[in-house]
Amino acid sequence: MTKYENSLPIQLIKARDVAMQYFRPVLADNDLTEQQWRVLRVLESKGPTDFSTLSHETCILSPSLTGIISRLEKQGFVTKQKSPHDGRQFYIHITDKTQALVEQLRPQIEQQYSALKKTFGEKKYQQLSQLLTELIELQTK
Template sequence: MTKTQPSLTLTLLQAREAAMAFFRPLLNEHDLTEQQWRVIRILKQQGELESHQLAHQACILKPSMTGVLSRLERDGLVRRQKTAQDQRRVFVSLTASGEACFESMREGMEANYLKIQAQFGEEKLQQLLALLNDLKRIAP
C-alpha cells in the first residue's frame, strides 16, 4: 500500500481549532459566535462594506451571512442600508454599539494573541502568517 500525503486541509482545520481554543472563551463571554466576531472585526478594520464583499472577506457563505447580519442587526451591532440607486446593493457598517463591542474585546483578544505568540514563538508566528498569505494567493 502506498503512503498517502498528509492532508493539508485537515491539518489547517486542526490548527484553526487549536488557535480558536484561545479565543472561544472570550467570544462566549460576549455572547458572540466566531462568524459574528469576524464580521465585527472586518468592519472595524475596513469600514462599511457591501454585504457580498463582507461575506467573501469573512469566509461566510452568502446565505449564512444573511442570518449572521440579521442577528447582529437585531442586537444593534451593525446597520444595513440599501442604496437609493440600486436596492439590490446592501452596505453594512458597525453601529456605535458595534464599535463599543469591538473595543471591549480588543484587550482580551490581543492578550490571547500574545499567549499564542509566547508558546509558538514570534518568528514562527510571523513566518506562518506569511506562508498562509502566500497560500491564499495560489489559484487552482
C-alpha cells in the same frame, strides 16, 4: 497519494481549531459566535461593506451570512443601508455599540494573541502567517 496526516486541508482545519481555542473563551464571555466576531471585525476594519464582499472577506456563505446579519441587526450591532447606486445591493454598517464592544475586547484579544505567540514562538508565528498569506495569494493567480 498524500497520507491523511499530511492532508493540507485537514491540517489547516485542525490548526484553525487550535488557534481558536485562544479566542473562543473571550467571545463566549461576550455572547458572540466566532462568525459574528468575524463579521464585526471585518466591518470595524474596512468600514461599511457590501454583502457579497463581506461574505468573501469573512469566508461565510451567503445563506449563513444572511442569518448572522439579521441577528446582529436585532442586537443593535449593525445596520443595513441600500446602495444609492443599486437598489438590489446593500451595505452593512457597524453601530456605536459595536465600536464600543471592539474597543472593550481589543486588549483581551491581543492578550490571547500574545499567549498564542508565546506558546508557538513569535518567529514561527510570523513564518506561518507569511506562508499562509502566500498560499492565499495563489487564489488570485
